[in-house]
Amino acid sequence: MKKKHASLYRMVTPNHLCPWGIKAIDLLRRHGYAPEDHHLTSMEANSAYKKEHGYDETPQIWIEGERIGGYDDLRKFLHLPPDPKEGTTYQPVIAVFSVAFGLAMTTCWAQLGTLAPLRVLELFIAFSMAILGILKLQDLSSFATGFVQYDLLARRYVPYSSIYPFIEAGAGIFMIAGLFTWIVAPLALLVSTLGAISIIKAVYIEKRDLHCACVGGGSSVPLGFVSLSENLFMIAMALWMIAKKL
Structure with missing residues (x-):
């Protein structure tokens, strides 16, 4: 032809x-x-x-x-949709969670020789936090610019927007090995609770149309349910770590 x-x-x-x-x-x-x-x-x-x-x-x-x-x-x-470079997308979040889940399963298998669901979940949340922390740390200035638009503490104390990624990444790293739980878990619980409250206020109460800084500055991920879920997972993980130590 x-x-x-x-x-x-x-x-x-x-x-x-x-x-x-x-x-x-x-x-x-x-x-x-x-x-x-x-x-x-x-x-x-x-x-x-x-x-x-x-x-x-x-x-x-x-x-x-x-x-x-x-x-x-x-x-x-050619009757094709707009290029992925345009508009909002959940692709970065899907990529992070997919890779984190793969790491969680393979690490659990390497450690235990089986896929223990609870351990896979622990590792999944920890790896997700570490990866998300990396994405924020690669450009702290851009992350802070997006974060201060909705986070309640960062809006009142801007340097917190540069501290948050270190807390998130560090908590994920230490959660993998269960180290320094009495420091890591309360910190993770505090920042994730503040994050969840901030998102609920900005999105569900004030109805603001914002992009989430969860995968770093300049992202096209809409602030909403996925971002709230990230914080809820962190809250659950922190509470679980504390409960295990009691």
Whole structure:
């Protein structure tokens, strides 16, 4: 079967390779088009091309001689949903919890030679906390910017937004081995309770539309049930650790 013709103008320089151009070519090929690939080999050439034709962006795509527009326009033409880069998404949270659950099961098996449900749950929560702590710590400033928008304590004492990720990650690490329980568990209980109250107030009482800083700053995860569940899991884990020591 003869492939339909398409052409594309995209920026390809020694220092920059347009990612949307690459994605556009991939979409065209997967939908049965034979793209004719035209490279704009410098910033100046890219700017001149856009200025000459009155375009705001590259890549620019044509199909059978008809101009489609940029990458997002191509997705619309192909009847595809918006690119995952747009809008809210739970993908980061799903990724964290999936990996944490896999780590919990394999670690439990390595320790006990069986998948003890209670131990798997303990490890799952601990690994989740550690991973979420890492995501926050990779850019403390961005996390703090998002966190202070809804956390009650952070809004009154901003440095707490930089302390919280260390508490979360440290609690997860020490929970795995059951170390320093009388320090770790109360701290985890305190911050998770404050977090749960803050989310309930911001989302369910004040009805604010916010993004959750749980996976780090600048995330597109909506603040709501998933974020509240994270704190509730931490509360349950902290109470369980305290109960085990009594």
